[in-house]
Amino acid sequence: MRWFWWTLFTLCGVCGVAHADPPSRVHRGRNVVVARPSASVGWPNHGSLDNARHLDASGTVRILPGRVLQWGTDELVGLLERTAIRMKRPAQQPLTVGDLSARAGGVISRHRSHQSGRDADIAFFARTENSRGDSRPAPPTDYVVFDRAGRSLDGTLHFDTARNWALVQTLLTDPRVRVERLFVSTTLRALLLQHARATHSSSRLVTLAANTLVQPARVSPHDNHFHLRIACPSGDRQCHTGVWLPPPPPRRRRVSPSRTHVRPATTHGYAPSRPATDR
Ligand SMILES: [Zn+2]
Numbered sequence: 001m002r003w004f005w006w007t008l009f010t011l012c013g014v015c016g017v018a019h020a021d022p023p024s025r026v027h028r029g030r031n032v033v034v035a036r037p038s039a040s041v042g043w044p045n046h047g048s049l050d051n052a053r054h055l056d057a058s059g060t061v062r063i064l065p066g067r068v069l070q071w072g073t074d075e076l077v078g079l080l081e082r083t084a085i086r087m088k089r090p091a092q093q094p095l096t097v098g099d100l101s102a103r104a105g106g107v108i109s110r111h112r113s114h115q116s117g118r119d120a121d122i123a124f125f126a127r128t129e130n131s132r133g134d135s136r137p138a139p140p141t142d143y144v145v146f147d148r149a150g151r152s153l154d155g156t157l158h159f160d161t162a163r164n165w166a167l168v169q170t171l172l173t174d175p176r177v178r179v180e181r182l183f184v185s186t187t188l189r190a191l192l193l194q195h196a197r198a199t200h201s202s203s204r205l206v207t208l209a210a211n212t213l214v215q216p217a218r219v220s221p222h223d224n225h226f227h228l229r230i231a232c233p234s235g236d237r238q239c240h241t242g243v244w245l246p247p248p249p250p251r252r253r254r255v256s257p258s259r260t261h262v263r264p265a266t267t268h269g270y271a272p273s274r275p276a277t278d279r
Pocket of ligand 1: 119228
């Protein structure tokens, strides 16, 4: 579909054609300018973002305090907006979102990925519970770590398995965007899948969730938030699936001990360790 939007933009320049989803529209006076479609370039851990769309706070979307990186592809922002609307009733609170990407993508602090507009962090739904067992949704003010039993470390909050499963279900059944990964810790993943089976979710959905919910390797286990990564938008030819791996350094020729003194060691500029391969 990307070619369609691009052609539409190129041919019309300024027009008022209605559309069902992105790209976004900018109102200038009586005209509606169709913004150029976004493009995810490269990999999540080695990429950039063109014509980014901003995720705005609203009645259904809440941005975590202090987070200012809410730029993503049209598809990612559209998915988050639709999900937040669909979750409003079951969650009884807005969808709380942390970082997406910088406006032009690229490296940002605290993240190894989030570079190409396809990643977003989402706070878990949590609830409080009093001694009588009454439960209430607890809007998060920051990411909260939950242990294998679904309790916060200070014991005041519970991982709201039902609402978090509803969120997973909503993301995975979106009609327009395919979720590539939902990073979450192995223990919380187990709670979610256990709940899904206990509540008789379809076996197809449970299988899809089991394949999508993953604890990433060699980074934070994601026991305090979901990390959402969407698949490359169809037609986004510069978007690459998977993660970028740097080319291995060339093999050093074995030098006989008698000659080592004439060839000083050098790294030739190669990094001593491999960069991130996940998240
Ligand atoms: Zn993340």
